[in-house]
Amino acid sequence: MCTSLMAGKKATCDGTILLSRNEDYTRNNWNKYMIFRPFPEYYNKQDDNAAVSDNVWTLGNGLKVPVPQKMYRYNAMPDAAGYEEATYAIGRRFFFEERGINERNVAISATNSLTINDNASGADPLLASGGIAESVIPTLLLPQVESAKEAVKLLGRYVEKYGASEVNGILIGDPDESWYFEIGSCHHWIAVKIPEDSYLVVANGMRVHSVDLDNEDVLHSKKLFKFVCEHKLLEAPDRHNFNFAEAFGIPGDPYNVDRIWLAQKILTPSLKQKSRECQYPLFLKPDKKIHVRDVMNVLRATYKGTELEGIAERPIGVDRTAESHIMVLDPKMPQELKGLIWQVVSTPMGAPYIPLYSVMDDIPHGFSLEGNQYSPLSAYWSFRGLYSLCEVNHDEYRFLVEKLWRDYEEQSFREYEPIRETLMKIYASDPAAAIDFAKRYSTGIAYQTVGIANKERDLLMTKITSDTQ
Structure with missing residues (x-):
C-alpha cells in the first residue's frame, strides 16, 4: 500500500x-x-x-x-x-x-x-x-x-x-x-x-x-x-x-x-x-x-x-x-x-x-512509546490527534494545520545549509564534538516539534469547544 x-x-x-x-x-x-x-x-x-x-x-x-x-x-x-x-x-x-x-x-x-x-x-x-x-x-x-x-x-x-x-x-x-x-x-x-x-x-x-x-x-x-x-x-x-x-x-x-x-x-x-x-x-x-x-x-x-x-x-x-x-x-x-x-x-x-541525523541515539520518550492506545505522552498521538481534530471543521482547521507545518518545514530548509556547514567546520577540528552536536540538534528538534503539535492541539481544542456556531 x-x-x-x-x-x-x-x-x-x-x-x-x-x-x-x-x-x-x-x-x-x-x-x-x-x-x-x-x-x-x-x-x-x-x-x-x-x-x-x-x-x-x-x-x-x-x-x-x-x-x-x-x-x-x-x-x-x-x-x-x-x-x-x-x-x-x-x-x-x-x-x-x-x-x-x-x-x-x-x-x-x-x-x-x-x-x-x-x-x-x-x-x-x-x-x-x-x-x-x-x-x-x-x-x-x-x-x-x-x-x-x-x-x-x-x-x-x-x-x-x-x-x-x-x-x-x-x-x-x-x-x-x-x-x-x-x-x-x-x-x-x-x-x-x-x-x-x-x-x-x-x-x-x-x-x-x-x-x-x-x-x-x-x-x-x-x-x-x-x-x-x-x-x-x-x-x-x-x-x-x-x-x-x-x-x-x-x-x-x-x-x-x-x-x-x-x-x-x-x-x-x-x-x-x-x-x-x-x-x-x-x-x-x-x-x-x-x-x-x-x-x-x-x-x-x-x-x-x-x-x-x-x-x-x-x-x-x-x-x-x-x-x-x-x-x-x-x-x-x-x-x-x-x-x-x-x-x-x-x-x-x-x-x-x-x-534527524542518523547518529541520533537519544530518542525522546514520546517518540519511543509503543502501543496503539491513545496516550497524551506519545509523539505519534500528538501529531495524529491534532490532525484528527481538524475533521471537526475540515475546510478551516485542516488548512491551518497544513500551513503550520509547511511554514515549519520552510524554516527547516533555511536552517539546513547553515547547520550542515557548521557541522563540517566543527568536524574539521573536533569530530566527536560535531557528532555530539548533530545528536543534540536532532533530539532537540524532535522535542520542539512535538511541543508545537501539543500546543496547537490545545489551542484548537479550546477553539472547537468555545465555538457557538
Whole structure:
C-alpha cells in the first residue's frame, strides 16, 4: 500500500542520494516509534539471547540464518504492535522496522508490497510463512552490510536459498549509489541501479521492465531468464529488453499506475503522458533538480487539478499513512554525518517532516512509546490527534494545520545549509564534538516539534469547544 521515490545524486539539487517512502496501512491509527539499535537482534550478551542458538539466528517470523559476523549499529522505525501484524510470528522480536541507516551509511526502506500473477505463482509458489518478508528485511540486512551493492547481493542470496513468503520492492542506498530490488516469486528477484541523473517511482505493482540482464547495473537471481522461458511467463522474452514486471506481476492496475503517472507528471511535466497506460518509464530525468521539498510534495500529492480528479481512487498522499520518510545520503559530509532522515510520525497530510541525523541515539520518550492506545505522552498521538481534530471543521482547521507545518518545514530548509556547514567546520577540528552536536540538534528538534503539535492541539481544542456556531 506504499508509494516510494528514489533519486540519483545528479538528479538532486545538492548532489545527495534520496530514498523515500510513505508507509501506508489499512487504518488510520497505527502507531510507529523510533529506536536506535546499538546492537542487532543476534547480539548474544551472556548467552541469554533467545533469538540465537547453536550459531543460528531465528528471526521473528521463523526465518533461520547463520549468525552474521558483523554487527553494525542502526536506527529504525518499528510498528508498535509489529508482532501482532506479522502473518507469522514467534514472539516479541524485532518486527517491521521499515527503514533505517546503519553506521556504514547503508540505508534500507522496506517494503512496497507487490502482487504476483497466477502463472508466476504456480511456477514458483511463495512460502506459506517465514522466509524473506517485509517484517524482517531491515532487521536482517542493516546490521551486517557495508554498501548498497553488498546489501543487494546478500538479500538476493537469502531469497534464493531460503525463499520468500511475499513479493516486495525494497529501496537500498549508500552515499555513492542506490538500487531498487524486486522479489518476483519465491526464489527469483531482480535489482536495478538508479541512474545518477534520474529518479524512480514505485507504487504497489512491479516496476522493472526494459532492462538488459547482461548490464552491470542489473543484478538478478540465477537462471532467471531460463526460468521465465521454461514457464512461458513472457510471450517473447528478450534478455536485452527484459520485462520482469510483466513476467511476475500484474501491470496496468489503475491502483498503481495512477500514482506513477501522477508523480512523473509532477517531476517531469514536460513529458506529456496519457493516464492509465499499462507501464510507465522505469527511470525519468526530472525537469529541474529535485529538492527535498519536491519529494515531500510528491508524497503528499493528490489528483486535484489533474484529469484523474474524481476518477482515480488511490492518491499518493493518504490519511492512513503510518509514517513517511526521506533518507538523504550526502557524499560530501564526514563519514558519521552522511545520513539524514526527514521523518514524519503519522501521515504527512497532517504532520511535518522532521530532520534527524542518523547518529541520533537519544530518542525522546514520546517518540519511543509503543502501543496503539491513545496516550497524551506519545509523539505519534500528538501529531495524529491534532490532525484528527481538524475533521471537526475540515475546510478551516485542516488548512491551518497544513500551513503550520509547511511554514515549519520552510524554516527547516533555511536552517539546513547553515547547520550542515557548521557541522563540517566543527568536524574539521573536533569530530566527536560535531557528532555530539548533530545528536543534540536532532533530539532537540524532535522535542520542539512535538511541543508545537501539543500546543496547537490545545489551542484548537479550546477553539472547537468555545465555538457557538
